[in-house]
Amino acid sequence: MRSCPSCGCGTGRVHSHYMRRVADLPWQGRVVEIRLHARRFRCANPQCRQRIFTERLPETVQPKARRTARLGESQLVIGFAVGGESGSRLSRKLAMPVSGDTLLRMIRSAGFEPPDAPRVVGIDDWAWRKGQRYGTIICDLERNRVLDLLPDRNANTVASWLKRHPGIEVIARDRAGVYYGARRGAPDATQVADRWHLLQNLGEGLRLAFGRHRKVVRAASRGDRRTSAPVIALADNLNRLRWTKATAVAA
């Protein structure tokens, strides 16, 4: 008893037999071909447009396929690992011959699970050429992978990317330009400054502060008590900063 693929009606009326040749996994390093005596059935439903249908073996081989499902899976793994032409050479060595073009076709038609939409992203500068041309890099911070490289550092570019990727809840970023782009592209997302940029900004601020009080710092280094009080306060702050930085790095 077989079911008609068009109407689902069961039938046991065999119309004819035919031979299918399908390639299978190798045996002892030899190429294996299965010669399958398949049947054609008549559909028992008089209303069905499909009078005759061929026997289906969904777990073994797809209709009209020339290789078994298990051989196709192995060849696909090879294709993904080494690509079309190299995959073809390796498959031949392993007694599962397949052309490079067929491997590429198999790779293209392989079903992919679409990745989950990103929820937490980091946006930062990225150098096409250091000191000359910068773009924007967007990373998925939960999966630690790069999502996209944008050609420039423009707020509009960031905004339009975010609009195309709804569902982002948290954006870690540093630059003001990104801030405006992120506000427009994902108005509901929470924007946070990441730890590295906070510390970098703080360090930069302190360097400027010390730079402005160079005279006092020099006096303090000579042991001049009258001018050293503000420096001691600054040094205290610096010590506290170092401690905060260490905690942040350790966290």
Ligand SMILES: [Zn+2]
């Ligand atoms: Zn039918």
